[in-house]
Every structure is written in C-alpha cells, then in structure tokens.
Amino acid sequence: MDRLFKIFLLGVKELRSLWADPVLIVLIVYTFTFAIYAVATGANFEVENAAVAVVDEDRSMISARLRDALIEPFFKRPVLVNANEIDEVMDAGRFVFVIEIPPKFERDLIAGRRPTVQIDVDATAMSQAGNGASYIQNIITQEVAIAFPDSSSAQPLSLVVRAKFNPNLRSAWFTAVMQVINNVTMLAVILSGAALIREREHGTIEHLLVMPVTPIEIMLAKIWANGLVIVAAATLSLIVVVERLLGVPVAGSLALFVAATVLYQFSVTALGILVATFSTSMAQFGLLVMPMLVMMNLLSGSTTPMESMPGWLQNMMQMSPSTHFVALSQAILYRGADIRIVWPEMVMLSGIASLFFLIAALRFRKSLLNDR
Structure with a gap:
C-alpha cells in the first residue's frame, strides 16, 4: 500500500505539471475536438460536386x-x-x-x-x-x-447491395472514429515522453533521484497520470464530438472500449518513455517519434485495410500495439462486438504492453542511474 500511495502522489504531481503547461493543454483540447471535426467533415472519400x-x-x-x-x-x-x-x-x-x-x-x-x-x-x-x-x-x-426494358443492353439480373454498419456509405462515420484512435496513439506517446524530458529540462529529475522512490514507481506514475488524461479526453471526444456533434452512432459498449484503451495506453505510454530515454531535448524527441507515429498510424489498418498490405509487412505490424487496438476498436465501435469477439486482441495488447513496459523500465532505470 505504501508503494501504491507513492505512485498515486507522483501521478498527482504529473497531473499538476501537465496542468501548468498551457501548450500541452491546448494541444490536447485541439486534438480531440477541432482536429477530429475538421478532418471528419473535410476529408470526404465519397463523390461530391464532381465536375x-x-x-x-x-x-x-x-x-x-x-x-x-x-x-x-x-x-x-x-x-x-x-x-x-x-x-x-x-x-x-x-x-x-x-x-x-x-x-x-x-x-x-x-x-x-x-x-x-x-x-x-x-x-x-x-x-x-x-x-x-x-x-x-x-x-x-x-x-x-x-x-429500354426489352433492350439486350439491360442487365440480365438484379443485383441488390446492402451496406452494413454504415448504410449511407458516409466517409465521416469512418474518419471521425479513426481520428480519435490515431490521436490517442499520437498524444499518448508525446505526453509520456514530454513528461520525462520536462523533468530534465526543468531540473526536477534531481529531486526525484534523492526521493525514496524507485524507477518503476516513477515510471508507473507517469503512465497512469498521462494515460488517464488521454483516456478521459478520448472518451469525451467520442461522446461529444463524434456522437453528438457529428451524429456518428457508436454500436458497441463504451465501457469495453475504455477498458481496451486503458490496456493500449499502458503500452504506448511506455513506448513514449522509452523513446524519451534516448532524447536530451523535446526537439530531439520530436524527430525520433515522428517517423514512428507515421508508421504506427498509416500501417495499423486505420487508413488502409491490413489485407491490402504485403504479407511480410502484415506480420511485422503484429508487433505494433496500434494494429490490435485499431482492430478491436473497429469491432467494438462499428460492429458492436463484445468481449467474446475481441478478447484475442486484448490478450495480444496485454502481452505487447508487458514487453514494452519491461524494456522501457530497464532503459528508464539505466537512464536515471546515468543522471545520478
């Protein structure tokens, strides 16, 4: 209980540090409001006003x-x-x-x-x-x-198409939800990495080193605090922006989606901390994280179907938590899937999160020892 209390207090400190950073606050609000609405209403894939x-x-x-x-x-x-x-x-x-x-x-x-x-x-x-x-x-x-109903050019059969899950074939229904998912990935990595780099730039990392806390406790505090902010922002965005403002129906359980998002946050926030241990400034962190985020978003199945990619690339992307999160999010939010359908993806997310956390913890501990 003493360790849990330390992790809780350190997490509260992280939340206060985040609240004191107006740039990151504006980034979070913008990313889960206007950015989602603008992309969903502006990036149309259907034909409209074509010359x-x-x-x-x-x-x-x-x-x-x-x-x-x-x-x-x-x-x-x-x-x-x-x-x-x-x-x-x-x-x-x-x-x-x-x-x-x-x-x-x-x-x-x-x-x-x-x-x-x-x-x-x-x-x-x-x-x-x-x-x-x-x-x-x-x-x-x-x-x-x-x-010309009797013309030979008429079709010999009548083909009836029924579209499920998106009967009007509106691209906004797909784009809005995928923007929320992609933004969860982007902000989780950025916030967790920025939390560590902010400690170094402000000189507070030395304060942590002399406190009776372990590197694992420090890391867990950063993960739960930043993950909480992202999960809360994504949930509110899904309810207010996607459902209410854009009128996109959410078919499945919101609680199941939140549970899956918590699992996902555990892996991507650990990934953000891992990248931050190799960086000495926010500029360097940004240069390292940008190509990684582009690959995770574009090749996760949120932009193009996984089936359209080469076999070797599909196999490689199975090690990315974003691939499994996109698959289970689409199943829950679009098709109303329950835990009986998405549990394999959640198990994979748990395994990848544990692996990422272990690697990040070892690297984080080594980084703190070097700073000491």
Missing part, C-alpha cells in the same frame, strides 16, 4: 436523359463540350469526368445492339475517380434499362 462534361454526338432523347441523371450533390451540372476539346479540358483540370456518347446511340439501342459509352476519368484524385466512375456506370445502366 463532369458530356460529349453528346447523338443528341437524342436518351442522351439528354443521361445528362439529366447526373444530379447534385454528387455531380455539378454537366457541361457540353466537343470531342476535340476533351484533351484540352482534361489537361487543364476543369473536369474530373468526361462522358462520350457516340453517334446513333439511341438507334443502336432500339435495334438491340450494344453501343459503347466512354468515360474519361482524371484519376489524380483516386478515391473520387474510382467511386465517381462507378456511380456514372450505374446511372447509365439504370437509365438505359428504364428507357
């Missing part, structure tokens, strides 16, 4: 119908251009899509032939290009099938 041009060489009722089917908010009002202007307008970046309707298009449909409609796509915006081309293809197919 589209039409080369109508048929000038028939069906070609006019196809133009009228390209409606807002997915597309801007279609602009008619000539065939010899396609390269010019595409090179200038005026249009993302150019639809070429060939001559005698309506006559060929009536005769039962299968005419071809060409779609030129500016694929520099990959997400919008891929989704928009699919939208246009579906629009053309549906309009032709409605206008």
Whole structure:
C-alpha cells in the first residue's frame, strides 16, 4: 500500500505539471475536438460536386436523359463540350469526368445492339475517380434499362447491395472514429515522453533521484497520470464530438472500449518513455517519434485495410500495439462486438504492453542511474 500511495502522489504531481503547461493543454483540447471535426467533415472519400462534361454526338432523347441523371450533390451540372476539346479540358483540370456518347446511340439501342459509352476519368484524385466512375456506370445502366426494358443492353439480373454498419456509405462515420484512435496513439506517446524530458529540462529529475522512490514507481506514475488524461479526453471526444456533434452512432459498449484503451495506453505510454530515454531535448524527441507515429498510424489498418498490405509487412505490424487496438476498436465501435469477439486482441495488447513496459523500465532505470 505504501508503494501504491507513492505512485498515486507522483501521478498527482504529473497531473499538476501537465496542468501548468498551457501548450500541452491546448494541444490536447485541439486534438480531440477541432482536429477530429475538421478532418471528419473535410476529408470526404465519397463523390461530391464532381465536375463532369458530356460529349453528346447523338443528341437524342436518351442522351439528354443521361445528362439529366447526373444530379447534385454528387455531380455539378454537366457541361457540353466537343470531342476535340476533351484533351484540352482534361489537361487543364476543369473536369474530373468526361462522358462520350457516340453517334446513333439511341438507334443502336432500339435495334438491340450494344453501343459503347466512354468515360474519361482524371484519376489524380483516386478515391473520387474510382467511386465517381462507378456511380456514372450505374446511372447509365439504370437509365438505359428504364428507357429500354426489352433492350439486350439491360442487365440480365438484379443485383441488390446492402451496406452494413454504415448504410449511407458516409466517409465521416469512418474518419471521425479513426481520428480519435490515431490521436490517442499520437498524444499518448508525446505526453509520456514530454513528461520525462520536462523533468530534465526543468531540473526536477534531481529531486526525484534523492526521493525514496524507485524507477518503476516513477515510471508507473507517469503512465497512469498521462494515460488517464488521454483516456478521459478520448472518451469525451467520442461522446461529444463524434456522437453528438457529428451524429456518428457508436454500436458497441463504451465501457469495453475504455477498458481496451486503458490496456493500449499502458503500452504506448511506455513506448513514449522509452523513446524519451534516448532524447536530451523535446526537439530531439520530436524527430525520433515522428517517423514512428507515421508508421504506427498509416500501417495499423486505420487508413488502409491490413489485407491490402504485403504479407511480410502484415506480420511485422503484429508487433505494433496500434494494429490490435485499431482492430478491436473497429469491432467494438462499428460492429458492436463484445468481449467474446475481441478478447484475442486484448490478450495480444496485454502481452505487447508487458514487453514494452519491461524494456522501457530497464532503459528508464539505466537512464536515471546515468543522471545520478
């Protein structure tokens, strides 16, 4: 109990030090409020207000119908251009899509032939290009099938798609939650590392060295104090910003997510302390931690699916706690998974956290002895 009381008091000291640092306070508030809202509402992957041009060489009722089917908010009002202007307008970046309707298009449909409609796509915006081309293809197919139900160009079967967990296919539902998860990783590493470096820069590390506390107690205090701040901020952000402000439903248990976040904090805060033991200043710590955070966020499955990565990279990323945290967070928050589904990921998180803590504790002890 005496050791636990020491850890508690040291943690309170950490919280007071954090509260006295206005830059870090502003960073925490910004990261879990405006940064999440701005990215969720600004970084859209669906097609919205895409510029589209039409080369109508048929000038028939069906070609006019196809133009009228390209409606807002997915597309801007279609602009008619000539065939010899396609390269010019595409090179200038005026249009993302150019639809070429060939001559005698309506006559060929009536005769039962299968005419071809060409779609030129500016694929520099990959997400919008891929989704928009699919939208246009579906629009053309549906309009032709409605206008000529007996035409051979109609689809031989009816394909019904049902989207689960995100029925409206809104990217904000995915982006908002993933921003919370990624920001948990970033701030946990930064705050825990900054706590140690702040001790050195302010000269208070010497005070700790003469106190009747062990390096493990000092480290545990920094972990629980900074982890508490991150868990509380992430939970409030999930409730206030994601659920209330952005209207994103959380399907699963918030308590289970908080428990998983506590496990995750144990590993990433230890990682932050480990990196800080190799740094002598905040500038050096920032240079060391930036590439690590980029890799943990981009390759954890929060940006692209793990299945799309090479096999060797998937295996390597299994040693990253962020990979398992992203997997169980998506299962809980999106699909409503319970402990029976996510317990393997939580076991992996526990094992990785123990390993990181052991390595960080050994390095932290050696660093304090060197300072002594």
